[in-house]
Amino acid sequence: MSSRVLVFSEQEExxxxxLTKAVELANLLGEAWVLVLGKKEEETLKSLxxxxxxxxxxxxxxxxSRIDAQSLAFVLSExxxxxxxxxxxxxxxxxxxxxxGRVAQKLQAGCITDAIxxxxxxxxxxxxxxxxxGNTISSEVITSVKRxxxxxxxxxxxxxxxxxxxxxxxDLAIPSPKVELIERRKKTGESANIESAEKLVxxxxxxxxxxxxxxxxxxxxxxxxxxxxxxxxASDFHxxxxxxxxxxxxxxxxxxxxxxxxxSGQIQHTVGIVNSKLIVAINKDKDAPIFKIADYGIVGDLxxxxxxxxxxxxxxxx
Amino acid sequence: MKQxxxxxxxxxxxxxxxxxxxxxxxxxxxxxxxxxxxxxRIKEKHGAKVTVLSVxxxxxxETILQALAIGADEASIIVDPACDGSGPGSTALTIAAAVKxxxxxxxxxxxxxxxxxYSGQVYARVAEILDLPQVTYVRELTVENGAVTAVRDRExxxxxxxxxxxxxxxxxxxxxxxxxxxxxxxxxxSRKPMNVWTLSDLGISSDTVSSVESSVRVIxxxxxxxxxxxxxxxxxxxxxxxxxxxxxxxxxxxx
Numbered sequence: 001m002s003s004r005v006l007v008f009s010e011q012e013e014x015x016x017x018x019l020t021k022a023v024e025l026a027n028l029l030g031e032a033w034v035l036v037l038g039k040k041e042e043e044t045l046k047s048l049x050x051x052x053x054x055x056x057x058x059x060x061x062x063x064x065s066r067i068d069a070q071s072l073a074f075v076l077s078e079x080x081x082x083x084x085x086x087x088x089x090x091x092x093x094x095x096x097x098x099x100x101g102r103v104a105q106k107l108q109a110g111c112i113t114d115a116i117x118x119x120x121x122x123x124x125x126x127x128x129x130x131x132x133x134g135n136t137i138s139s140e141v142i143t144s145v146k147r148x149x150x151x152x153x154x155x156x157x158x159x160x161x162x163x164x165x166x167x168x169x170x171d172l173a174i175p176s177p178k179v180e181l182i183e184r185r186k187k188t189g190e191s192a193n194i195e196s197a198e199k200l201v202x203x204x205x206x207x208x209x210x211x212x213x214x215x216x217x218x219x220x221x222x223x224x225x226x227x228x229x230x231x232x233x234a235s236d237f238h239x240x241x242x243x244x245x246x247x248x249x250x251x252x253x254x255x256x257x258x259x260x261x262x263x264s265g266q267i268q269h270t271v272g273i274v275n276s277k278l279i280v281a282i283n284k285d286k287d288a289p290i291f292k293i294a295d296y297g298i299v300g301d302l303x304x305x306x307x308x309x310x311x312x313x314x315x316x317x318x
Numbered sequence: 319m320k321q322x323x324x325x326x327x328x329x330x331x332x333x334x335x336x337x338x339x340x341x342x343x344x345x346x347x348x349x350x351x352x353x354x355x356x357x358x359r360i361k362e363k364h365g366a367k368v369t370v371l372s373v374x375x376x377x378x379x380e381t382i383l384q385a386l387a388i389g390a391d392e393a394s395i396i397v398d399p400a401c402d403g404s405g406p407g408s409t410a411l412t413i414a415a416a417v418k419x420x421x422x423x424x425x426x427x428x429x430x431x432x433x434x435x436y437s438g439q440v441y442a443r444v445a446e447i448l449d450l451p452q453v454t455y456v457r458e459l460t461v462e463n464g465a466v467t468a469v470r471d472r473e474x475x476x477x478x479x480x481x482x483x484x485x486x487x488x489x490x491x492x493x494x495x496x497x498x499x500x501x502x503x504x505x506x507x508s509r510k511p512m513n514v515w516t517l518s519d520l521g522i523s524s525d526t527v528s529s530v531e532s533s534v535r536v537i538x539x540x541x542x543x544x545x546x547x548x549x550x551x552x553x554x555x556x557x558x559x560x561x562x563x564x565x566x567x568x569x570x571x572x573x
Contacts, residue, residue: 101442110533
């Protein structure tokens with residue numbers, strides 16, 4: 001029996017990315033199948049085939065925006081069980097991640113969540129993920145018959161590899177969900193695409209009050225940078241939208257220039273910026289861990305340093 | 319709850335890039351503390367018994383005392399050589415068996431992930447083993463008439479959901495601010511019951527654990543390679559800013 005890989009993401013773009021990876025690893029993983037929940041436009045199905053899907057499996061009686069982890073785990077395991085696909089690649093969104101462990105348990109499979117890299121070494125699929133709070137990168141191999149891997153969004157660049165595939169509709173009796181959705185509250189705050197920013201500025205608790213962010217915004221404008229922040233600034237103080245939160249529970253960014261302002265450099269945050277090309281840190285504590293990962297740093301009061309830098313950048317541009 | 323090393327204190331060996339974990343202080347996982355705090359608050363409001371479960375080595379005892387000080391009524395720790403440093407698959411198996419042994423709790427609360435590996439698998443696997451629904455990434459939790467209403471985090475929205483109990487819940491750090499227990503509670507904690515169980519007390523063979531454990535093999539766990547310049551300016555503000563701008567210009571930032 002030749003092997004196969006089943007791909008799922010509730011976001012189309014991530015589906016293409018996962019398919020791209022599946023095609024790249026086809027020697028080991030076999031042909032790529034993709035799961036689609038609900039009815040989709042003809043155009044979308046065609047795109048999935050263009051990104052290398054050999055089989056597009058449609059489950060029309062599922063709603064991708066409302067499905068819960070228990071039901072999604074049921075659908076995935078119904079397809080993957082027995083001689084179905086032996087690898088499941090799923091996006092590490094909140095839904096994907098909470099489903100990964102559940103479907104792995106159903107299939108008695110080893111599971112790795114939040115993968116940042118997948119590659120074939122010898123005859124094995126090696127999966128990389130952060131460990132020890134981001135201090136290390138762990139390289140792991142799943143040795144069970146079935147394997148479930150959730151892949152960090154944004155870690156794969158999608159490119160098409162057209163394949164002659166087919167579309168099939170599955171009739172699955174999905175048990176009715178035990179968790180009822182009462183209300184969906186859209187998150188307020190503008191959407192920010194800081195993951196693709198060329199220049200990123202991040203603030204931490206060195207900023208002492210919300211009003212002071214104006215000074216940082218002026219610096220960002222001069223530098224033509226996007227603004228990001230650590231978890232407390234968004235989640236605890238609500239000074240900035242969570243869309244701009246950087247770190248292990250937020251966005252992972254890889255700008256050409258990253259400027260860190262008043263950030264101590266806790267590992268949970270720095271995981272989101274370690275892949276920056278150039279890191280600049282400004283902090284009044286010369287022993288702050290952020291300086292350990294900085295290319296350039298200024299030890300000093302950010303309330304003096306930032307306006308000075310803003311002024312200098314402006315005059316340099318003038 | 320999971321016992322983790324203090325991640326800020328991890329040193330990396332320069333030559334091999336290996337982390338040095340020996341001798342580091344051990345503590346309760348950050349979001350596990352949020353889960354415990356929430357359980358204690360529910361108990362204070364509605365009356366309930368709060369039991370803490372943890373899996374690991376005998377070193378757990380001291381850490382779990384903190385959980386009793388925070389307000390748990392009882393703790394059961396599963397201490398077995400096969401469980402020391404075990405992965406999510408076997409931890410889930412052990413936790414699910416311990417849950418069955420203590421009876422059938424209405425709510426099983428977890429942190430959204432452990433502070434160290436953040437795999438987020440254990441609660442999902444426990445929910446599957448016990449065939450319970452799961453509500454994850456919870457920021458607000460209300461218990462009323464045997465049902466739970468929760469506000470859960472999604473990428474672009476907050477969902478208000480409702481479920482009957484028993485239920486598995488994972489919480490985020492936004493849900494509450496864990497209390498720091500007063501000294502009297504810390505002293506009282508050592509008089510609260512702490513059961514120490516082995517795998518055989520739960521009817522699990524160490525073979526089962528090691529076979530689940532071997533389903534994921536770690537090849538290496540090293541600090542990422544990075545070469546940063548580490549040029550730090552400590553002069554007065556004008557001078558430092560000037561030097562930085564000059565350096566950034568050389569790096570081609572302003573082209």
